[in-house]
Amino acid sequence: MASKEEIEALIKAKGDEIRQLKAEKSEKDTILAQVALLNELKAKYKETTGEDFGPPPSSSKKKGEAKKTDGAPASGLKVDPRKAAKEARAAKRAAGGVDQATSTASNSGGNATVAATSNSGSAPPVPSLESAKYGNLPMVQSLGMTDRVWGRIDGLSPSRAGQRVLLRGRLHTSRAVGKGVFLLLRQGIATVQAVVYQGPGVDKGMVKFAGAVPRESVIDLVGTLTAPREPVESATARLVEVQVDELYVVSAAENVLPFQLEDASRPEASEDPEMPSVGMDNRLNYRWIDTRTAANQAIFRIQHGVSQLFREFLCERGFVEIHTPKLLGGASESGSSVFTLTYFDQSGCLAQSPQLYKQMACACGGFEKVFEVGPVFRAEKSFTHRHLCEFTGLDLEMAIHEHYYEVLELFSDLFIYIFDNLATRFAAELQAVNKQHPFEPLQFCRPSLRLSFAEGVALLREAGYDASEMEDLDTEKEKALGRIVKEKYKTDFYMMDRYPLSVRPFYTMPCPDDPTLSNSFDMFIRGEEIVSGAQRIHDVELLGERIDAMGVPRETLRTYMDAFRHGALPHGGGGIGLERVVMLYLGLKNIRKTSLFPRDPKRLAP
């Protein structure tokens, strides 16, 4: 068995050899083969000495983390070429069996090479790109960690001009101009212009390589930040530009995409029949490309914002987040429109809402104020612009002391909080949506406007609609009422209460002053419903009467009823449809635009 010193010498020699191969621009696989041998030597070193090969970890890094250190010092050693070929195959397997050299569409570039470095711990060598100015990066497979810092486009400013920057992003567009190529690099909704121009440090081959990288590929750019004389109008970072001297393809896109981002991003307003547009099905079938548009990036960041603000507001007020089961033994509200399934040897169904569970937690379980954010399943065969078979419910339920208007006051404050903070925290995103889907900013009152259902019906009748105080409004009348209310009260958001009891679910508290009405409410944005809620019945006798009156079999609700036999707080609440709020807040025309992977009766993929 070799001594510690002998193995050290072999490791050093191998390090040197790899350095040499790199300098000679040898084939990547050849180099990887030597790296594999180097690792074997290091393993032998550890086996022999009980220690890892290499300098001790620096104190600035966290315990146990891999570090980049300098390459092993030089000393010569040759290898058997047949053994090298065998090791090359092994290294290729280790790298996942993919030949990265051929994985991008362009043949014009070189390939980034790999330098062997010694490491503390068991971490593998770190790829060094010092000698390679462009090419296809070997698959990022956690070979090692360096101290390099990747920048964010959002953080670039002209004050940093002259500094070196390293950016990873997608190639948004590229445009050859004379001896150079102008690239637009994208991260989220931010873009920056990067210039690859033939000159010192940038050869003709590199310019050609840069010009051939397929759009939407993931690339790394290294270069110097400059402040252009004229603002770059095509970029979001208008006041800076990167003079690129290194360019690596991290993950190449296929040359032909299912559709062009440009087409998917074209403003609705200027839709020109001559220009290609992208249909909804095409978008949804390749949703991971569709969501890359600035408008879609913004829509889902705004959706994220609505959920965060909903929770922020409620947590501040002592609400507790709960998670209620989606797998149920019976239907959650009624037997209709549920997805059924086999649950081992029982039959089950999917929750249409967390209704009965949030009530039990709030009124009976000791939590008083609860909320839940979770999926809601509706097996409705509706092909409308506003129905989904699976959507995200933002539900809340709270104890009330005297009146369900306590719930309405909270909802009023909640929505004002959401609207106000969307406007301030998501200004860039709102602008991005507006650019493609122009919309009027939401108008709303403080506090929110509240009408009774009867008042709503009266407004419709005044305007010539045939509406009844004892029947729910259909979509068309709701929209009409939205227009009337907007005209009269200058608000796109309002609440309507005191709905007829007969059109509300069995758990709805009847009105104390009119048994045909209920302590219920809906809320609307731009004439479409986004919230439904009510005071709920907490008296078990009345609950039983209403269950019977609505023709729901008591047996399916036995446990739910039991919950109200052991002391129950008066309570009320409501459920918000997240996708609808985002759609209507942004004035979008189809709820599929605000669901990441929408589900309708025909669509169950991707």
Add this chain to the structure above:
Amino acid sequence: MASKEEIEALIKAKGDEIRQLKAEKSEKDTILAQVALLNELKAKYKETTGEDFGPPPSSSKKKGEAKKTDGAPASGLKVDPRKAAKEARAAKRAAGGVDQATSTASNSGGNATVAATSNSGSAPPVPSLESAKYGNLPMVQSLGMTDRVWGRIDGLSPSRAGQRVLLRGRLHTSRAVGKGVFLLLRQGIATVQAVVYQGPGVDKGMVKFAGAVPRESVIDLVGTLTAPREPVESATARLVEVQVDELYVVSAAENVLPFQLEDASRPEASEDPEMPSVGMDNRLNYRWIDTRTAANQAIFRIQHGVSQLFREFLCERGFVEIHTPKLLGGASESGSSVFTLTYFDQSGCLAQSPQLYKQMACACGGFEKVFEVGPVFRAEKSFTHRHLCEFTGLDLEMAIHEHYYEVLELFSDLFIYIFDNLATRFAAELQAVNKQHPFEPLQFCRPSLRLSFAEGVALLREAGYDASEMEDLDTEKEKALGRIVKEKYKTDFYMMDRYPLSVRPFYTMPCPDDPTLSNSFDMFIRGEEIVSGAQRIHDVELLGERIDAMGVPRETLRTYMDAFRHGALPHGGGGIGLERVVMLYLGLKNIRKTSLFPRDPKRLAP
């Protein structure tokens, strides 16, 4: 038709009459009947004048809100007794058809009466309790809103001694002592002692009524806050006490509960076979009572805390919250252990994890860093202490630049953030759990300890266990390793990486330096797994190879694979089981204790 003045006179007369009936302590139904008549008169007033009867709204209240105002001025008017009886029935119907006078178990008390008050807007009269010192409150049905402020036990302090307080809560216990009753009122995990003692303003009947209120009933107490000479050891608010002079039952519990809260709250440590205990099934069948114990209130508040802290940490770092579909066309990871269902005319299943979707959003869809909190469904017929068929997944997925240790660093920081903030923000809750379920506080390192799987196996072998580097550890060995690690490194939380490739899912990135291993990791608390994660394959060719190697039919993953053809970021992530984290952090022995309404192969209700 009556003139405005005539109706006004009638309304005033009716108000006076109601006042008179109230003074005479008439039957509630009789009074309600008159209230119904009063409302009819007011409706007629509005019909005639176009205005609501009553003084204009005060400027301090929000627009459109109901207000309490003084009763209508006096003037005499008698009614036909037969008409009164008819109206009483109508009023009863209007009140929901329930006779509140008989809805509580106790007959010893009076009934709170209802005073007619005039109101602005269409809001109904407000119940006034001025003349009634105790009794069963009419069902809270949103009759009106007052300006009364209900206090929170947490907000009571001896510095407020002498002040009047109004509290709604549950009757935790009551104990008759001489001419008085000591009540313990509960809100969440907070309790305060309330004393009903015969003397000025409190008669014998009231003491008797107070003593007969069933435990767990929801009650309103009005009284004066005092600072007792000795701290009240049985209450959490030890330094205050309420001298009660009004007591109303809002919702009476049945006299016999399925089990006593006292029995359900008994400390594990002192479990005496002589004392009644409550079995898991009994607890879960009546979960809404079980969750009222201090320990359970605390457990679910801590669960809430874990989710909030998870999101807080990630939002701060630019992660975007997504909602991925739970209804899928194919199995999410493999064909086993999924719940299947009929989706209109297709066959579908429930997501076993958001895995493939979060990857698409993160690596392909432009979001780079995403998280999701949502239900996860596993049709595993496991009856263990740590398996649920539905649990809450806290999932994250992030782009990495070089190495999946970037993910591990984030997880390390994330868990330290969660542990630190639970300890500070949820100290009272931790104490409440500890009281019933004593546990050792969690020990952990900064940064978190990380071992390789091989190192874990070596530790087990050293301790005499038969473990293989190429096979996953079973539960028993994981627990043993947890003990060994705790002993050696003084930590209850650690990470283990570099698992054998063969025991991980197809999308796991192989190790660059050993094709039999993978860039994967698990995390453990007290020797049990709480997180599983890895670098994922972003190269479509390698992905295809691994899919084939693992024997997964490519066709089911066609769309998923397509997503990686259009440029993909190197990425990694992991999924946390929320219920497990809470269970293990608190040293609990059964995951059913940390799921609000747990689902196992036998349990689908409540």
